[in-house]
Amino acid sequence: MRLLGLIFCIGLAFHCDIGAAKPFKKVLVISGGGVNPGLALGIIAGVQEKGWRPDLIIATCGAGIGSAIYNSEQSIAGSFEVLRSWEFYKTLSRIEIETPNGLDMFDKLKKAKNTFVYPSLFAGNLLHAPEEFFLQLKNPEFNQNPALPKVIILSARAFFGPSQVGQVRPFAPIFQQVYFTDAGTAEYLKGRKLPKKYSYPFTTLTEDTLAISEHDTITASRAGGADPYLLNPSLVDGYYHFSGAVDLFPLDLAVSLGDEVVATYPASLFQDYEDVAVVSGFGFKQTTRALEAIQHKDVKWIDISGADDLSFNPSRLILLMRSGIPTDFTEFQLGVGKQWSFGRDRANEAIRMASGKVTDIRFHLRKPINPKLAEDFSCKNANEWKTDQRDSCVNDKSAECNRALAKKCVPIR
DSSP, X not given: OHHHHHHHHHHXXXXXXXXXXXXXXXXXXXXXXXXXXXXXXXXXXXXXXXXOOOSEEEXXXXXXXXXXXXXXXXXXXXXXXHHTSHHHHHHXXXXXXXXXXXXXXXXXXXXXXOTTBOOOOSSSOSEEOOSSOOOOOSOOSOOXXXXXOXXXXXXXXXXXXXXXXXXXXXXXXXXXXXXXXXXHHHHHHTTXXXXXXXXXXXXXXXXXXXXXXXXXXXXXXXXXTOOTTTBOOEEETTEEEEXXXXXXXXXXXXXXXXXXXXXXXXXXXXXXXXXXXXXXXXSSOHHHHHHHHTTOSSOEEEEOTTGGGGSOOOEEETTEEEOOSOSXXXXXXXXXXXXXXXXXXXXXXXXXXXXXXXXXXXXXXXXXXXXXXXXXXXXXXXXXXXXXXXXXXXXXXXXXXXXXXXXXXXXXX
16 A cells, blocks of 8 residues: 555656756846946856856846847857847947936936826936937857757836826726846746745736747846836837836846856945836835845855945935946947946856856855845844944944934845
8 A cells, every 4th residue: 555655656757747857957037237338248248157057047127138139149159249239338328318307207206206196207217218229249049059048138118108107097907027038038038927925925027927038138228227207118019018127136036047047136226216117117126126136045045245336336426317328439448348347247156156056156246235134124124324424324333323323224235
């Protein structure tokens, strides 16, 4: 009887597909890093230099552009050449400041806190880009060669348009998470549901996701780069598409698809205006999602803290907003070269640390996010705060440091 029971259990395991092989062995997750086109390409180069060649690359937001370039070139040298090219520089230069007055953007984000109406995401954003990137790639189609890495670029499809902005929105999902990829990879994503754990019970997304394989990487990276209130969306198949920030840290997806996952570690918690922008659209705080993402144990992390200092993000001069994209081509080449080197060096570091291990490598992180800081973040549980007399306080015993006098609280980043 014991033998029959054992045979039955083994048969049941096979029938239920317990322990079934995942479709990919090595998955690289690159989260968006603002206007930082060289970062993703540098990371891809860095992991490969250390002998870790991904079978699948999952990219969100700005990382989609770098992933599209690599998908086209399939070589480090070729990707670097495109990154530093005049054609690519002119493509990025098409992104311009749409709302130059910082007070106007502040007022718009203030109104965004009204989550009972459809958000104003189609015009009056900080940046404006043509709906098409006009990026010339020799192989813009998603790669389907079994011997080469596949790419997934995330986006969010909206179920509303400009004419509905300001109207009361229904108590129902208004976005859907989208995966742009090749036809073969799309098969692994069909029927995929959003996880019910984490922050998703409060989201404005449908539980069902959508895999799309009819468009090229240029269309996908443009659709996945449009952060709410930051950049105007892209119209694809009659629907407006927004940012890969819909799942900025797609680790649930990565772990379900691959045996080994290497991912960029959230560089910091998010500013209040960033949380407001995402809450208004997708119904959850990006800070909360970041804190959830770092709970994953089946990941080797790439520390990208400090990458923002090298990005071409917009900045403010008094009340005027200005583009961070260099106006000089030589300066642009120097800038993307620094981004590339940064990404490559940090990826080298991650693969080198505890070589051969994949699970939860954190000891090389420079300023890890404190996972205890979430919705209840305040001066009481802050790692660091400041007073009028001191720019940085880390304990109450230091001169002129007292939490009761704190003027601003920030987590260690």
